[in-house]
Amino acid sequence: MVANNDCPDEKVALARFPGLHLISNTPKGRGVFAGRDIPSGSVIDVCAVLVLDPVENVKHIENTSLYHYTYNWPTSDADGKPKKTQASIFGLGSMFNHSSEDQNVGWKRDLEHQLVTYSALRDIREGEELCISYGDHLTFVDADAPAQSGWIERPEDVLANIELD
Numbered sequence: 642m643v644a645n646n647d648c649p650d651e652k653v654a655l656a657r658f659p660g661l662h663l664i665s666n667t668p669k670g671r672g673v674f675a676g677r678d679i680p681s682g683s684v685i686d687v688c689a690v691l692v693l694d695p696v697e698n699v700k701h702i703e704n705t706s707l708y709h710y711t712y713n714w715p716t717s718d719a720d721g722k723p724k725k726t727q728a729s730i731f732g733l734g735s736m737f738n739h740s741s742e743d744q745n746v747g748w749k750r751d752l753e754h755q756l757v758t759y760s761a762l763r764d765i766r767e768g769e770e771l772c773i774s775y776g777d778h779l780t781f782v783d784a785d786a787p788a789q790s791g792w793i794e795r796p797e798d799v800l801a802n803i804e805l806d
C-alpha cells in the first residue's frame with residue numbers, strides 16, 4: 642500500500658528510483674538493472690495494473706503472450722464472493738525478471754488503488770539486475786538454473802558399465 646499522508650485517498654504518490662536501466666539482450670530477454678547503488682527498503686517503482694475480468698482472462702488472455710505479464714489478483718464476484726483473476730501490470734513491473742535464489746526486489750499489491758509497489762529487499766549494487774520471485778511454477782526454463790549436461794544416465798547403462806572381475 643502506498644501511504645502518503647499528504648495525499649487524500651484518491652491520490653497516490655508515485656515514485657521511481659532514479660538511474661534504472663532497461664537492458665535488452667540478457668539471457669532472460671529484457672531486464673531492469675541498477676544504474677547506481679540502491680539502499681535496502683527503497684521504493685523502486687509504483688505500477689498501475691489492469692484487473693482482468695476472470696472470464697475474459699481464462700477465455701482469452703491465458704492464451705496470449707500477455708499472460709506472461711500478469712499477476713495473480715484477488716477479486717470478488719457480484720455477490721462479494723472472493724474470486725481469483727489476473728492483472729496486467731504496466732510500467733517497469735512488467736520488465737522485472739525472475740530469480741529463484743537471489744531476488745533483490747519485493748512487491749506488494751495495493752488492492753484498493755490497483756497498484757503494485759516494488760521495493761529493494763537488500764542493498765543492491767550498481768550493475769545488478771533487479772529480480773523478483775514469480776513463485777515455484779515457472780512457465781519457462783530458468784536461465785539461472787545450472788546447465789544440464791543433456792546426457793541422462795539410464796539404469797541399464799549403469800549396469801552395463803559395471804566391470805566384472
Ligand SMILES: C[S@@+](CC[C@H](N)C(=O)[O-])C[C@H]1O[C@@H](n2cnc3c(N)ncnc32)[C@H](O)[C@@H]1O
Nearest residue numbers: 669670671709735736737738739781782783784
Ligand atoms: C514479465 S516478463 C519479464 C520481461 C521479459 N524478459 C521481456 O523481455 O519482456 C516475463 C518473461 O521474462 C522471461 N524470464 C523472466 N525471468 C526469467 C528467468 N529467470 N529465466 C528465463 N527467462 C525469464 C520469461 O520469458 C518470462 O515469460
